[in-house]
Amino acid sequence: MNKLDLQKKAVDIRKGIVSSVHSAKAGHPGGSLSAADIFTYLYFEELHVDPKNPKDENRDRFVLSKGHTAPGYYSALAERGFFPVEDLLTLRHIGSYLQGHPDMKHIPGVDMSSGSLGQGLSAAVGMALAAKMSGKKYRTYCLCGDGEIQEGQIWEAAMFAGHRKLDNLVVIVDNNNLQIDGTVEDVCSPYPIDKKFEAFNFHVINIDGNDFDQIDAAFKEAKATKGMPTAIIAHTVKGKGVSFMENNVGWHGKAPNDEEYAIAMEELEKAGDVLCQK
Numbered sequence: 001m002n003k004l005d006l007q008k009k010a011v012d013i014r015k016g017i018v019s020s021v022h023s024a025k026a027g028h029p030g031g032s033l034s035a036a037d038i039f040t041y042l043y044f045e046e047l048h049v050d051p052k053n054p055k056d057e058n059r060d061r062f063v064l065s066k067g068h069t070a071p072g073y074y075s076a077l078a079e080r081g082f083f084p085v086e087d088l089l090t091l092r093h094i095g096s097y098l099q100g101h102p103d104m105k106h107i108p109g110v111d112m113s114s115g116s117l118g119q120g121l122s123a124a125v126g127m128a129l130a131a132k133m134s135g136k137k138y139r140t141y142c143l144c145g146d147g148e149i150q151e152g153q154i155w156e157a158a159m160f161a162g163h164r165k166l167d168n169l170v171v172i173v174d175n176n177n178l179q180i181d182g183t184v185e186d187v188c189s190p191y192p193i194d195k196k197f198e199a200f201n202f203h204v205i206n207i208d209g210n211d212f213d214q215i216d217a218a219f220k221e222a223k224a225t226k227g228m229p230t231a232i233i234a235h236t237v238k239g240k241g242v243s244f245m246e247n248n249v250g251w252h253g254k255a256p257n258d259e260e261y262a263i264a265m266e267e268l269e270k271a272g273d274v275l276c277q278k
Helices: 003-024 029-034 036-046 067-080 085-090 120-134 152-163 184-188 193-199 212-224 258-276
Strands: 061-064 140-145 169-175 203-208 230-235
Touching (some): 003 036, 003 067, 003 258, 029 036, 036 067, 061 067, 061 120, 067 085, 120 140, 120 152, 120 169, 152 169, 169 193, 212 230
Parallel strands (some): 169 230
């Protein structure tokens, strides 16, 4: 996809996030929206995956370590064709396969169940190591939250990945600077994030995680990096794309009411219209 098409798709993914969380009357829109451009690039440009064969042993792997941002993940999977877009409106409903956190047993395209923060990177490291040991060419990607990396298990996994020189592993940190209780620096500062990953023998790239040019360049650089894993520190805006949610910690984990939903969807519709005129 070219940049314009990616931007249009990102708007569709954001619509899916807002619609699904509104329908569920619960969920996590803020971090889903901040990572929407990352999800878009991964599923429409970077990942070698096939919705018709989601268990292909040679597919690239993706682990959503910050599992509460499942609305963004699900919206990307639906847009990519893993399941019907209409099913997004069943998010968190009783009997739906789209529950509050990703479930690899029931959702096509999900490689790892997640939700307990800090654990996803360990699983991703295992996948990357398995590829190395079996001579497979697939790559593994893991999306973490900047609040999540306050968990010690993240750094145990990072130490192992760096030591094993897992250059088929890319860790993306969605650095929107907000978590449920406030700014990450006030709750328990993980900064400087880049220097910490460098200390664990990672190649580190800092980018604007809501800019497709920078996202594209970072993933290409990661693919060209040999002998060490890559960490992409994606500086993003929490709630990106919905004005009243942007940089507002209150939208970490609550659903819009009917009036807020209408405003959000109108803003996203206008954003899409502007892109269609280019």
